[in-house]
Amino acid sequence: MEKLTQYPEKNSLEQFFNQYKEATVKWHAGYKRTCEVIQNDREISDETLALIWYKRDNYVSSLKQGAPSQEEFNKAKSSLRDLTLRIKANPTASMYIEAQQFMQDAKSKQLLKKNYKALLNRAFSAIVPQVCISTVDEGCLIKALTYLNQRFDLGLSLKGNWFELNLAYTTALKKHLPENYDYLLANMATWRVYEDINANRLGNNIQENRPTLEPFFTASNENTMSPLNQILYGPPGTGKTYHTMESAVKAAEPTFTWTNRDELKAEYVRLVGDKRIRFVTFHQSYGYEEFVEGLSAKTEGNQIAYYEKDGIFKTISEDADKYRVTKTVESDRDFDSLWAKFLTELSQKENGIRVNTIRTFFIVTDVDNNTIRFEKDKGDSTHSLSVKTLKAVFNDEREIKGGLNPYYSSLIKHLSAYSNQTDTVHIDRKNFVLIIDEINRGNISKIFGELITLIEPSKRKGAEEEIELVLPYSGDTFSVPDNVHIIGTMNTADRSLAMMDTALRRRFDFIEMMPKPELFNNKQIKGIDLTRLLATLNKRIEALYDREHTLGHAFLFPAYNEPDEDKAFELLKAAFKNKIIPLLEEYFYDDWNKIRLVLGDNQKSDELRFVEEHNEPYDSLFGSNHGLETYEESKTRYTLMSFVGENSVWNNPQAYIAVYASIK
Structure with missing residues (x-):
């Protein structure tokens, strides 16, 4: 690497950073004052909140046009205060992901006009300056870290999102700087390094080793938050279906990075195997019954039995709801855990499981499509119960009166026998993705029905304006979790964007993919x-x-x-x-x-x-x-x-x- 053209050669990182001291005296004083105000304000006053989220220059970083207006700030003030307190209490990588989701939701709810990414990064820099430095633009950060990593052998991989890059960098600095070295000076010096690189004062022999994709894989590999609803649209042959793999992986695992297509594909296959990514293609005869729920018929003996059959969207929504929030549960209080143990036992019993009632018993023979089939102790006819109804009764959300009550209550009592096998289960929040290929070929009104309202980010489960409704076939209450991403593809040669269902266009982010x-x-x-x-x-x-x-x-x-x-x-x-x-x-x-x-x-x-x-x-x-x-x-x-x-x-x-x- 070429020697410095302006600064003398420095043998250590400490010496290198120290040369920036004189040029950052005024900045250092303001930077320190801002961080102290934020740390000492436990309740986060309006003044402190404005210092973090509104002021264009708060001595941590200058945002110029990248900050909200006074009107936006006042509108989002309550939510921003809550987010600030949460960041102060838990300044971690997972909180950074949650905060990114917050900013995206704030835009969807029209609290903020934009997804202010640099503003969020500056908030983390001001709240936890020991971890996050003042270089809030990810591209600038990578450029500076690349130089320092090559020159001082910091051992950085330069992988991950903005927060993870900061965490790796500040951790490495502790090994290369004296124990009590001023971390604010290190933060400011890093920005000055970026400025010197741009001005070619440090030489131009810098090779960025940020992972890149093969030439034609043009979508970004940066860890930006994916929209909850997005449609890739364009003429045929522009790579819409090809790029859904990348979009789906980024939505399901926002922190995952890759260096080539093979690594991306391997992660995609893993997520598909875990059923966190699912795929469906719309066509003219595809309807609500296949997408949400409907009735299906099956011959059992000489009788035709009808049962509720869940569609792919309802299924993935219910699966995602289990992982919507991070939590720890006791398995003896959790229906899904007990039911899983019951199904395991059922798979091992050739003649089914005997369930005792007050006066007699019945035999559960199999479970299929959320339907529990059982035989009474007398007679050869087959009867059925609903798994969903069983779960609702178990959770005291529904009361069964009449002839089926003894069967539901007895089965719940049988499930309680598994409670002596108590397990403590930690569940992390996970995102799920439904890919809808050729979304414009289907009749949107017919397929989505009332769910066209529920997929809107502001109406999702967990949002301030959450909406749930009763589904027509099963009678179940249903809402769409906020960890379900929908990715559609649309061939504009089949139908113009202008001809799309207006309700669909309003609720999706449209990403144009034109010939290149x-x-x-x-x-x-x-x-x-x-x-x-x-x-x-x-x-x-x-x-x-x-x-x-x-x-x-x-x-x-x-x-x-x-x-x-x-x-x-x-x-x-x-x-x-x-x-x-x-x-x-x-x-x-x-x-x-x-x-x-x-x-x-x-x-x-x-x-x-x-x-x-x-x-x-x-x-x-x-x-x-x-x-x-x-x-x-x-x-x-x-x-x-x-x-x-x-x-x-x-x-x-x-x-x-x-x-x-x-x-x-």
Whole structure:
């Protein structure tokens, strides 16, 4: 690494930081005063709250336009005070994640106009300056830490979110600085290091070793909070389904980082195996019964039995609700733990489990689709109970009167026998993700029903405006937990964004994914510039149709990724034959004149054209006495040049180059 051009070489980190003392005297005094005020104010007065969350410059960090207005601050004051007290009581990595969620929810509830990420980081810096330094921008922090890590061998991995980076850094500083070294000076010196790097006063030989993705995986690998509801939308071939893997992992495990696609995929597979990520595709016949709940029929002996069947969204919501908050529970008081032990025993008993009632007994034979099937001691007919009703009775949320009461109460008494196997279980909050592919192909009103209101962040379970309702088939009360993320994909070639259900559009964050020809970095295959080729095709499609029907970069990925040029050219040819041409035919409804314009054939010489034009005189088709009232004497028709044969135009690289060569 190059030596300092302004400062003399320092052999130790202490010496290096000390050179910033004189330049930070005034800042140090204000910084120290701010931190002391916050630490000594146990109740967090309005003045202290404003110092943390409103003032543009509080000597910890200057936010300029990155702070809320007076109106926003007053509106969110109560919630911000509560968050501040929680951070002071528990300044940990998990609290940082909760605080990020708070800021996102505050935006959703319109308490704040933006998700003020730097503001949140500054709050942590002011409240716990021993852990979090004053460099509140993550990019700036990484740049400074990269330099210090390389120069002084701090042993940092530079992985994790902003808080985790700070925690690792301040922990490393304790090993490299004297025991009583002024941590505020270290914090300020780190920012000065960033400024010196930008001004090239420390040399420019800095290699950032922050984990990066392969070239085409363009979505961010930073630990930003994922929206509860989001839709990735764009034309075909822009990587929407491909990128749902990243979005789902980031939503389920916000602190997870990766260095390549294989690591990301392994984490995705693990989360799918744990049923924390689930996948469904909407289609025209998909409905409420499959998504939320409905009735299903099953033949048992000579009888048809009907039972309630939960849909994928209700199932994942109920599973997520168990992990909505971090808690410790006693298994003998928890229905799910006792029920799990009952099911384990049932799986080991070939003849079922005998449950005694006051006068007789019944045999539980199996449990399926939340239905408990049992046989009485007399008779050969099969009867059923509801697992959900059993749980509601167990939790004193429902009272059963009538003929089924003895069976429910006896089964609950049987479950209590497992309480002598008491376990203390610690449950951490976990996020769950439902991926809905082709969300625009379904009838949203039919599928979501009343849940279109419940998925709104401000109406989720745990929110201030929480709403729960009674489901029509089961009669269960239901609300959507705030740890269920919904990620949809939408192909704009199938339906315009403007045609989407208005209620759905209002409740989802829409993330546009458009073609990115620049990803090919002007790579050439037999002289064919992939960037210019795709860009030109899309400019013409947009002019003749619209931008929502352009061609995605994924169509040319196979050719780009193939190192052998001959094979790459064959893959390019296959992309045109099997993907691009059929899609153009669909877009323009066999209007071959427009297709030839997209391919640039009207600007090519005859031997380079992909579409051949034929003029057929009406007289040659029908004779001179045809009686047709036409404005022209001939009919123009088009045929696609054959892909077969060595002399096929599709085998000529110049034909592809000519698609864009005439465009300046």
